[in-house]
Amino acid sequence: MATSEGLEGLSIGALAKTVEMSKSGLFAHFGSKEELQHATIDQAAAAFDAAIFVPAAAAPTGRRRLERLLDLWVAHIEHSAYRGGCFFDAASTEFGSRPGPVRDRLAILCRRWISALEDEAKVAVRAGEFAPDTDVPGLVFRLHAFVEEANWWRELFDEPAAFDRARSAIVDTLASRAPAPLAPNGASPERKDLE
Amino acid sequence: MATSEGLEGLSIGALAKTVEMSKSGLFAHFGSKEELQHATIDQAAAAFDAAIFVPAAAAPTGRRRLERLLDLWVAHIEHSAYRGGCFFDAASTEFGSRPGPVRDRLAILCRRWISALEDEAKVAVRAGEFAPDTDVPGLVFRLHAFVEEANWWRELFDEPAAFDRARSAIVDTLASRAPAPLAPNGASPERKDLE
DNA sequence: CCTACCGATCGGTAGG
DNA sequence: CCTACCGATCGGTAGG
Numbered sequence: 001m002a003t004s005e006g007l008e009g010l011s012i013g014a015l016a017k018t019v020e021m022s023k024s025g026l027f028a029h030f031g032s033k034e035e036l037q038h039a040t041i042d043q044a045a046a047a048f049d050a051a052i053f054v055p056a057a058a059a060p061t062g063r064r065r066l067e068r069l070l071d072l073w074v075a076h077i078e079h080s081a082y083r084g085g086c087f088f089d090a091a092s093t094e095f096g097s098r099p100g101p102v103r104d105r106l107a108i109l110c111r112r113w114i115s116a117l118e119d120e121a122k123v124a125v126r127a128g129e130f131a132p133d134t135d136v137p138g139l140v141f142r143l144h145a146f147v148e149e150a151n152w153w154r155e156l157f158d159e160p161a162a163f164d165r166a167r168s169a170i171v172d173t174l175a176s177r178a179p180a181p182l183a184p185n186g187a188s189p190e191r192k193d194l195e
Numbered sequence: 196m197a198t199s200e201g202l203e204g205l206s207i208g209a210l211a212k213t214v215e216m217s218k219s220g221l222f223a224h225f226g227s228k229e230e231l232q233h234a235t236i237d238q239a240a241a242a243f244d245a246a247i248f249v250p251a252a253a254a255p256t257g258r259r260r261l262e263r264l265l266d267l268w269v270a271h272i273e274h275s276a277y278r279g280g281c282f283f284d285a286a287s288t289e290f291g292s293r294p295g296p297v298r299d300r301l302a303i304l305c306r307r308w309i310s311a312l313e314d315e316a317k318v319a320v321r322a323g324e325f326a327p328d329t330d331v332p333g334l335v336f337r338l339h340a341f342v343e344e345a346n347w348w349r350e351l352f353d354e355p356a357a358f359d360r361a362r363s364a365i366v367d368t369l370a371s372r373a374p375a376p377l378a379p380n381g382a383s384p385e386r387k388d389l390e
Numbered sequence: 391c392c393t394a395c396c397g398a399t400c401g402g403t404a405g406g
Numbered sequence: 407c408c409t410a411c412c413g414a415t416c417g418g419t420a421g422g
Binding site for chain 1: 279280293350
């Protein structure tokens with residue numbers, strides 16, 4: 001409901017009707033609308049952890065865990081039960097220009113996700129799974145962009161095929177960071193480029 | 196105002212106050228809230244045309260016009276006077292899950308922009324400026340993703356440096372589509388990869 | 391957890 | 407373009 005109507009558009013009265021409670025009965029559980037918004041964010045963060053962080057922890061750290069995190073994230077958004085797609089994309093875009101504790105909270109959670117991706121990429125660089133000159137924040141910027149773009153395409157154009165485009169872009173981008181094998185004559189090794 | 200508060204959050208009463216008119220006086224100009232929203236979209240579309248389509252028409256069609264369109268677009272969002280960043284990103288995300296004529300209109304305008312980028316990329320492929328096996332929709336998917344991602348970073352993290360990351364990603368992605376020069380011994384030509 | 395209520399604001403209308 | 411008003415809904419409170 002918060003994803004489709006917006007975190008601000010989520011009203012206590014409308015929510016009370018859907019859960020068949022009185023408005024003030026439900027209000028008493030939260031104390032204020034802002035607390036309702038925080039509770040909603042908590043719920044989404046817990047679902048994100050359970051769907052992505054927890055299962056990805058089974059993969060070995062570095063490149064393989066980075067790939068697993070991205071796979072799980074794309075699948076999570078692609079098969080999301082909620083209309084409105086990715087809650088954090090909707091909420092962070094809505095609150096990007098509304099300073100306050102809710103925006104600050106969303107920014108911290110989104111940053112944490114970016115940092116988690118960067119951490120795995122850094123491990124991959126140190127382990128020699130990615131080229132040593134890899135710009136890790138630049139790499140994660142691109143990977144994150146592809147997934148959010150797929151979510152946007154599905155929402156606005158109703159094109160679920162966008163998720164395959166995102167997966168393909170992720171594969172290509174990670175492949176472009178593969179370390180160059182030793183090539184005695186200086187010739188470039190085979191590379192997987194765009195498409 | 197529509198960009199920062201949302202196209203739905205833009206209220207006739209609040210707008211009337213800022214332009215120092217009576218609420219119903221302003222209301223009479225539009226007839227309904229939906230018409231206000233459409234008029235707002237018209238205004239944003241006209242500004243977009245004037246800032247991007249018109250000046251880019253001076254560049255020769257194909258790869259160079261594609262680059263010019265992207266340059267102008269990034270600069271337009273980067274230096275936007277409105278808080279809230281890219282109006283079309285904010286509005287299309289807000290209305291992505293709200294079916295109706297406003298959403299349909301936003302989808303058509305966004306699609307038109309995507310198509311304009313694809314058209315220049317197609318010309319570039321036909322002209323031999325891009326490799327013949329280029330997946331044009333996949334290429335534009337990535338280019339579009341980078342710019343929207345930069346807008347999101349600036350809004351949520353207040354990091355204007357994200358625009359340089361987007362520009363860098365665009366340059367790399369376009370370079371990866373450069374046609375392979377004839378190489379008699381079959382060795383891959385020099386390539387500009389990620390960073 | 392409820393009923394009953396508060397002032398403010400919403401989109402929109404009547405009448406001029 | 408205005409004043410004055412409509413019913414509905416908003417977040418929130420009083421009192422139980």
